[in-house]
Amino acid sequence: MQITAFWWIFALIASHINVSLAGTEKSVEPVCALQDPPAQCGKFCLTALKPIMDHIADHQQQWNLIDALKLNETQAKLEKIQNQLVVLQETISKMDALKTNSKFQLFGTGYFYIENVLRVNAADAAKTCEGMGGHLAIPEHEEMFNALKAQLAPGRYYWMGLNDKESEGLWVTSTNGRRAPFLKWASGFPLTDRNENCVDIKDGLMYDDKCSDAECFICQKD
Numbered sequence: 555m556q557i558t559a560f561w562w563i564f565a566l567i568a569s570h571i572n573v574s575l576a577g578t579e580k581s582v583e584p585v586c587a588l589q590d591p592p593a594q595c596g597k598f599c600l601t602a603l604k605p606i607m608d609h610i611a612d613h614q615q616q617w618n619l620i621d622a623l624k625l626n627e628t629q630a631k632l633e634k635i636q637n638q639l640v641v642l643q644e645t646i647s648k649m650d651a652l653k654t655n656s657k658f659q660l661f662g663t664g665y666f667y668i669e670n671v672l673r674v675n676a677a678d679a680a681k682t683c684e685g686m687g688g689h690l691a692i693p694e695h696e697e698m699f700n701a702l703k704a705q706l707a708p709g710r711y712y713w714m715g716l717n718d719k720e721s722e723g724l725w726v727t728s729t730n731g732r733r734a735p736f737l738k739w740a741s742g743f744p745l746t747d748r749n750e751n752c753v754d755i756k757d758g759l760m761y762d763d764k765c766s767d768a769e770c771f772i773c774q775k776d
Contacts, residue, residue, distance in 0.1 A: 657686065658775045662701025666691055667773040670707055676752040679713045679771035680728060689729050690715030691772035693736045702772065703758040711763070713771040716753035718744075718762070725753065 658665040667686060674682070676690075683689050692715040693699035706712060715728040716737075723744070725734040740759035744750075752765040755772075763769075 673768040676765040683773035688775035
């Protein structure tokens with residue numbers, strides 16, 4: 555009887571050991587030795603990567619700050635360069651203005667530049683004066699006209715800023731089309747020829763000639 559009970563107890567223990575061993579074998583299987591690791595090992599992967607992710611998170615703000623500082627520094631440098639370019643441009647403009655203004659001289663009550671060598675048509679003369687910051691001369695009154703004619707070479711024609719291109723016989727300024735403020739025609743002028751629409755001056759008197767003629771010219775700066 556005792557022997558039989560002993561064998562029964564031994565059998566139960568052996569059975570329990572086998573079950574335990576079987577459970578142990580299952581528990582030591584590789585965590586990711588599965589057919590679908592990405593889906594079934596997600597928790598494991600997150601656990602393994604967590605220290606790296608924490609490191610990135612801890613330093614992300616610092617990296618962002620560094621990037622922001624670099625960006626601000628770059629923007630500050632660009633603004634400084636832009637300001638320097640503006641100052642340089644202003645300096646160049648002032649130098650050009652001084653250079654241009656040095657060509658104009660005060661005659662009477664106006665500033666004029668007299669071109670005694672170059673001979674061009676009326677349109678090119680106007681462009682040249684505009685390039686100098688002025689326009690073809692427009693005497694406002696006899697005092698200005700007399701002061702100007704005293705500076706001109708005798709026997710030479712000079713273009714002025716007057717014409718009747720829009721309406722024959724209606725002499726206006728080339729700058730804004732207002733009626734000519736002062737005229738002093740030579741005897742027999744102006745002519746009635748519709749092709750002679752630009753005014754020039756010679757020996758203190760005004761003439762109307764073809765705008766295509768090549769002549770010297772007078773620039774004025776207001």
